[in-house]
Amino acid sequence: MPVTQVTHAPHPPRPQGVRVIHSEATTEIPLHLLFRDAAEAAGAAGASPPAAVGRRGRRDGEHPRTARHPGPPPRRRSRGPCPRSTVAVVERRGRVLPGLAGVLGGCAGVAGCGLSLWWAGVLPDPVLRVTGLPGGAGAGLGARQWASLAGSGALGLFGFGGLARGRAGGAWVLSLFGRYRGTVRRTGLLWVNPLLLRRRVDVRLRHWRSEPMPVVDRCGVALRVVVLVVWRVRDPARATLSVADHEQYLRECVEATTARVLSRLPADAFQEDGQTLRDADAVGSTLTRALAADTDAVGVQIFSAQPTRIEYAPEVADAMRRRRVAALDARHRDSVLTSVVDSVEDTVTRLATRGLVLDEGERKALVKDLTVAFCTGRGEQK
Numbered sequence: 001m002p003v004t005q006v007t008h009a010p011h012p013p014r015p016q017g018v019r020v021i022h023s024e025a026t027t028e029i030p031l032h033l034l035f036r037d038a039a040e041a042a043g044a045a046g047a048s049p050p051a052a053v054g055r056r057g058r059r060d061g062e063h064p065r066t067a068r069h070p071g072p073p074p075r076r077r078s079r080g081p082c083p084r085s086t087v088a089v090v091e092r093r094g095r096v097l098p099g100l101a102g103v104l105g106g107c108a109g110v111a112g113c114g115l116s117l118w119w120a121g122v123l124p125d126p127v128l129r130v131t132g133l134p135g136g137a138g139a140g141l142g143a144r145q146w147a148s149l150a151g152s153g154a155l156g157l158f159g160f161g162g163l164a165r166g167r168a169g170g171a172w173v174l175s176l177f178g179r180y181r182g183t184v185r186r187t188g189l190l191w192v193n194p195l196l197l198r199r200r201v202d203v204r205l206r207h208w209r210s211e212p213m214p215v216v217d218r219c220g221v222a223l224r225v226v227v228l229v230v231w232r233v234r235d236p237a238r239a240t241l242s243v244a245d246h247e248q249y250l251r252e253c254v255e256a257t258t259a260r261v262l263s264r265l266p267a268d269a270f271q272e273d274g275q276t277l278r279d280a281d282a283v284g285s286t287l288t289r290a291l292a293a294d295t296d297a298v299g300v301q302i303f304s305a306q307p308t309r310i311e312y313a314p315e316v317a318d319a320m321r322r323r324r325v326a327a328l329d330a331r332h333r334d335s336v337l338t339s340v341v342d343s344v345e346d347t348v349t350r351l352a353t354r355g356l357v358l359d360e361g362e363r364k365a366l367v368k369d370l371t372v373a374f375c376t377g378r379g380e381q382k
Contacts, residue, residue: 091237091299094174094182099189102163109156116149161194169204171236183236201236205303208250214313215259217267217277222313227258228306229291235299242298253294254305261287267310277310344370 117123120141141149165188166172172184174196181196185203192198208231212224231250233239239246267277277283284306292302312321344367351366 089180089235089237089241091183091235094172094184094192096184096186097191099163099191102159102189102191105159105191106156106163107159109152109154109159112152112155113149116145116152119148120145158194159191162191164190164192164198166190169202171201171203171233173199173201173236173240175199175241180237180241199240201233201240203233203236205230205232207231208247208254209308210251210254210258212309213255213258215262217262218264219266221267222316223262223267223277224309224311224313225258225262225307226309227254227287228304228308229254229302230304231295231300231302233299234301238297238299246298246300249298250295250300253291257287257291257294257305258307261290262307262310267312277307280306283307340371 114123122141164172166184166186168187172192174181174184174192176193176196184190184192208229210227210229212226215223215225217223229250233246243249261283262277265275265277265283269276275282284304287307288302288305291305295302347370348363348367352363
């Protein structure tokens with residue numbers, strides 16, 4: 001460690017219990033001041049400060065008379081409450097049995113109830129005659145009879161109560177006391193645990209046509225837009241458990257995404273040529289990608305989102321219609337004038353080449369007459 005060279009000066013009084021370095025070329029410097037910066041840096045980083053070196057190259061811990069001067073205590077980092085990680089719902093197959101198992105269980109429960117009543121001797125005589133059973137012992141409804149009747153009844157309820165019919169294009173989201181238990185996409189007669197809550201979700205391909213939505217273009221002109229969306233539920237678990245109503249969520253996403261996408265382009269370019277909202281393919285592709293990104297988190301798949309109608313709002317429709325007509329008229333006049341000038345130039349050039357136009361005055365008069373004639377002829381053709 002380099003030591004600053006200073007001139008000889010009378011030694012200041014030193015505090016008791018502080019170890020100093022003293023030689024002929026240096027003044028008395030307390031040891032803890034030499035390593036103060038290193039100790040503070042080590043304390044801030046959470047590490048122990050380096051040991052001070054004495055006059056004979058010994059560290060503080062090696063000499064019994066050398067005092068240890070640790071740096072400031074390390075700062076404790078304040079830790080807030082750990083945020084709980086949000087676990088997305090992952091679809092998995094729900095546990096179901098074939099419907100035959102439920103039918104057999106229900107029939108066994110009904111048969112057990114009948115046998116329990118016959119055992120108790122309370123089975124009606126018409127039932128005895130139909131079934132061909134002999135008369136019961138008539139023991140009465142005791143504890144064993146009630147237990148047998150309750151068990152058989154529970155078996156029958158579970159057997160017949162869990163029967164369900166799976167349809168093509170539909171799925172069930174199963175939950176038990178609010179906990180997701182799986183998704184069932186099978187068809188036919190099935191048996192599902194009656195204690196599970198079943199929510200039916202339509203997974204078929206569907207389309208939805210929106211009402212006229214108010215939006216504005218890049219120039220701030222008010223528009224009314226109708227969008228046709230082709231979509232389906234890709235993940236029934238997310239569509240059911242992530243949001244309260246996935247169809248309402250889709251409608252709100254369509255409205256927000258349409259307003260965001262259509263505000264990037266003007267509705268019409270009257271003077272210059274450029275991309276506008278009249279380009280249905282480009283606008284539809286951009287709208288589809290943006291809407292698919294917004295609805296992917298809730299398990300809704302977007303196949304197409306196309307604006308079927310883009311028109312001006314009623315309060316600005318007349319003014320924008322007049323502006324469009326004026327722009328079309330200006331373009332038509334410009335094209336007509338360009339065509340007339342080209343025709344006159346070509347005619348004068350040919351006459352001059354053949355030597356029929358002699359001087360500049362005749363040339364100007366001929367250009368004027370031909371321009372009037374061509375414009376008159378264009379107007380009559382129109």
